[in-house]
Amino acid sequence: MKVLIVGGGIGGLALGVALGRRGVTADIVERRAAYGDGGAGIVLGPNVMAVMKGLALHEDVLAAGYPVGLARITDATGRVLQQTPYAVPGWPLPATTLHRRQLLRILRSASPAPRLGVAVSRLDSGVDGVDVVFSDGSVGRYDVVVGADGIGSVVRRHVRGADVAPRYSGYTCWRLVVDGHFEDAVVEMWGRGRRVGVVPLAGGKSYVYLTLNAPRRAPPPWTDLAGFRATFAGFAEPARSALARVDRLDGLLHNDIEDCLAPRWWDARTVLLGDAAHAVTPNLGQGAGLAIEDAAALAQLLATMGPTQEALSRYESLRRPRAERIRDRSWMLGNISQWESGLARGLRDRLMAWTPESVARGALEKVVRDMPGVPVG
Numbered sequence: 001m002k003v004l005i006v007g008g009g010i011g012g013l014a015l016g017v018a019l020g021r022r023g024v025t026a027d028i029v030e031r032r033a034a035y036g037d038g039g040a041g042i043v044l045g046p047n048v049m050a051v052m053k054g055l056a057l058h059e060d061v062l063a064a065g066y067p068v069g070l071a072r073i074t075d076a077t078g079r080v081l082q083q084t085p086y087a088v089p090g091w092p093l094p095a096t097t098l099h100r101r102q103l104l105r106i107l108r109s110a111s112p113a114p115r116l117g118v119a120v121s122r123l124d125s126g127v128d129g130v131d132v133v134f135s136d137g138s139v140g141r142y143d144v145v146v147g148a149d150g151i152g153s154v155v156r157r158h159v160r161g162a163d164v165a166p167r168y169s170g171y172t173c174w175r176l177v178v179d180g181h182f183e184d185a186v187v188e189m190w191g192r193g194r195r196v197g198v199v200p201l202a203g204g205k206s207y208v209y210l211t212l213n214a215p216r217r218a219p220p221p222w223t224d225l226a227g228f229r230a231t232f233a234g235f236a237e238p239a240r241s242a243l244a245r246v247d248r249l250d251g252l253l254h255n256d257i258e259d260c261l262a263p264r265w266w267d268a269r270t271v272l273l274g275d276a277a278h279a280v281t282p283n284l285g286q287g288a289g290l291a292i293e294d295a296a297a298l299a300q301l302l303a304t305m306g307p308t309q310e311a312l313s314r315y316e317s318l319r320r321p322r323a324e325r326i327r328d329r330s331w332m333l334g335n336i337s338q339w340e341s342g343l344a345r346g347l348r349d350r351l352m353a354w355t356p357e358s359v360a361r362g363a364l365e366k367v368v369r370d371m372p373g374v375p376v377g
């Protein structure tokens, strides 16, 4: 079976690994000329760790990552609103944080090497195969083409009935990695129309993310470090100490937070995976996990059913309900967490503080357990 994967990000590389474990060597093309050093932190839940175990990569993740036991939401003063253990009975591997660069390195170590600096210029998908013209002038014919090319997917435009524009959440996000550990838990602090997240990483580093309500594509509201500090000055520990470690602004990654759900994920011999099919807002920290789960599920179906329409249809019917649920929950959580009204925030915070831990734990367990069709180790 000849498979082309367009996009050598988390989902595309995970599919390369998953197919390779089943004896299929895929071609992967990646638009970027080099992987570089970019990215910030990522949290892989116990379910995604189990999928990584199925790919025989969990030991590499554990070696490079940092195990986390608790997720805590506080208000800007540090008062705890909700605290949820990551551990879920029956899922023995710990939730693990790691630098995105390390996750990509681990996936690349086990997947076919992508052709870097190459994109797809033309796709002609028929019932028997797909003819592809690449940006370097080369051509190929494949049994199936997988669009793992992210939220702005080009392949999605070639899947009949799938094209869709991303939806903007109303808030934007900056990310960076700083020296130091400030908490052992994953902490997210909710302020007025803004949040600060502090996530421990291996090697005594922390991943810090900052959100702010803003119009789409607005420039940052600061021009220098003093302005940056003033924007998030209202946050207590651990945000205060983590932000004190920021000494330059040129390394900040900046993304408007959007989501996007393709109305259809496949057509003839072309199929979408990861953010290309279903980008979710990062409020539940599940986007990369969903892409890895998709990869494991799709590889199993292609290996057992061949590159058939039945396999692609089954893939969408197994994966879409989960992606939709996570997208909706994540969108709602993001909206609530970015509220500005003092009255609404006061009520929200009181309600959250009163909610028993078992309720939040139950919701997290549902996310972890609900992975039909995804092989785990």
Ligand SMILES: Cc1cc2nc3c(=O)[nH]c(=O)nc-3n(C[C@H](O)[C@H](O)[C@H](O)COP(=O)(O)OP(=O)(O)OC[C@H]3O[C@@H](n4cnc5c(N)ncnc54)[C@H](O)[C@@H]3O)c2cc1C
Pocket: 006, 007, 008, 009, 010, 011, 012, 029, 030, 031, 032, 041, 042, 043, 044, 118, 119, 120, 148, 149, 150, 151, 153, 154, 155, 173, 175, 255, 257, 273, 274, 275, 276, 279, 280, 282, 285, 286, 287, 288, 289, 290, 291
């Ligand atoms: C601020 C923020 C924080 C996040 N935090 C988390 C988190 O903590 N945990 C988590 O699980 N998820 C998180 N996510 C989500 C996660 O980053 C994505 O869901 C994940 O990267 C999706 O992987 P993907 O492979 O589908 O897409 P991508 O990672 O976007 O990869 C797509 C790849 O395709 C390449 N490409 C694009 N177009 C073409 C083309 N035409 N031809 C060839 N190659 C192409 C790109 O260069 C890229 O390498 C976060 C997202 C954001 C924005």
